Amino acid sequence: MKKDYYEILEVSKTATADEIKKAYRKIALKYHPDRNQGNKDAEEKFKEAAVAYEVLSDAEKRKKYDQFGHAGVDGQAGGHYQNTEDIFRNFGDIFGGGGGNFDPFEAFFGGASRSGGQARQKGRKGVNLRIKVKLSLHDIAFGIQKNIKVKKHVVCHTCSGSGAKDASSIGKCSHCNGSGVVRKVSNTILGQMQTTTTCPVCNGRGESITKKCATCHGLGTEYGEESIQLDIPAGLQDGMQLSVAGKGNAGENGGPAGDLIVQIEVENNTELEIEGQNLIYSLTVNFADAVLGTQVEVPTIEGKAKFKVPAGTPSGKIFRLNGKGLPSVNSYGRGDQLIVLNIYSPKHISAEEKKLLEKLKDSPNFSPKPGEQTEQGFFERMKGFFGSEG
Ligand SMILES: [Zn+2]
Ligand SMILES: [Zn+2]
Structure with a gap:
């Protein structure tokens, strides 16, 4: 069970942004690794506070957290701080070091040196890389591992x-x-403040x-070129983006690599039309089959499925295959597959066929009975199926 972010920062749920900032600062200083050398528990608390602060200091994330708890911000915070340096890089501003690395410990306690174990960021971070990946309907329905180059x-392989x-x-x-x-x-009102910034000559490498x-x-x-394995979860939609940390361009002079941003493009070449999480299939049968009923095969994301058209099915009738639609990456449950029935009307018929139809035409069963079959138009009924308001 994850700890409540408000509890971690020891603030109330109604705390202002300023109160949250102050609270985080207090805890970060208390559990700062330089003051708690080798204390794993303190290091955990230090990281924990950084994650909590990352969420609660961001109005958007805080709102989601308030609404949905940890599930609302999962994957957006936490777990990605490799070491305490990362935390300082991320929250440089809260410790007052606009842009550069500001060491709160030094500022508060007058120049005690930092523990030497952790390397400062070296070189320049690589540039993020954007690519497009084409996925089939099957890929987005079930997820896929893709190796891309x-x-x-x-x-550099030489150096x-x-x-x-x-x-x-x-x-x-x-x-x-x-x-x-x-x-x-x-010199500040608090006395002398010592700030450190990355060396402009060597970009922080310390080497020439x-x-x-x-x-x-x-x-x-x-x-x-690099081969990268992408783990693509089920339920993505056209236009969504995945971010893969550290798989972008390599950093200069040993700096960390940028991220790989993958934009999803769905290439659907099936007869199933994608409509949100639902899939629509247009089934065309001949007039006789619609009247007599028939068994046909329809495509689904799981392959061909047998489908029974009941006798006396009117044109435009919509059938629903529950749970045979697409999953969602954000929630449980799947959409449905809708099957829309169309009746085929031939353009050319033989003299003999014409005779048969003319015989049927005036038979009492073939005259429309008002109110017996749905009078609603096709689009009205589609709307009804998708639960749309308009
Ligand atoms: Zn080289
Ligand atoms: Zn230097």
Whole structure:
């Protein structure tokens, strides 16, 4: 059972944005890893608070959380903080370090140095990559694992991303003396505040390259191709997007890779028409079969299915196959398949056929009986099936 985000931040459900920010700041400082070295419990609490804050500080996410609880924000928060550095990167602003890395611990406690175990972000983050993936009706109905090849910037195979010709051509950055950050002390009403920002010369690597790699000219990336396995869940719709973290372009100089944004394009080449979560199939039978009833095969997403047309079925009749439609990626349950019956009216008939029909034409059973069959138009009834208001 996941803990309530409001409880984690020790605020009430009606707390203002400002109160939430203050509460988070307090907890983040209390459980800051530098003050709790090696304390796993504190680290958990630190991460937990970051996740809670991520949701509650975002009006949209908070609203969803209030309405649906954890289910409302699942997949949008939590679990993606690899380490505490990520948390600082994400919430730089709350700790006051506009853009750069601001170390709240240093600011509050006057320059105690950070624990050395964690590496600062190196290099520049790779650019997100957008691709389109075509899916069939079957793919969106059942989900699929797809292996795709993506052309993009990958880590340079010659230098493994360092950008240097060899190990001996990497030296300390003289601007930051190898730390990757430059410190700035400024006077504020709270006293002296020390902020750190990424070194502009080495982009935070702490290194300078004397001889560049000949393949990538020092960038650490080259143009290449990567095979990526996409796990596509069932229930996606045309135009939806999936984001795969870290599968975009490689970062420069060993920086983290960007994300891969996959846009879904549904290519439906079946006779089933997609209408939201429902599928519509137009079934055409001849006049005699509609009158006498018949057994036919209809396509469904699970393959061919036997379907019985009852005797005396009027044209335009809609049958519903419950639960034979599409699933939804956001909820349980599936849509339905609707079968709309059409009666085929031949354009050309033989003299003999004409004679038979003329014989039937005046037979009393063949004259329409007012009110016996639905008089409502086709579109009215379709609307009724989809529960539309208009
Ligand atoms: Zn290289
Ligand atoms: Zn530097």
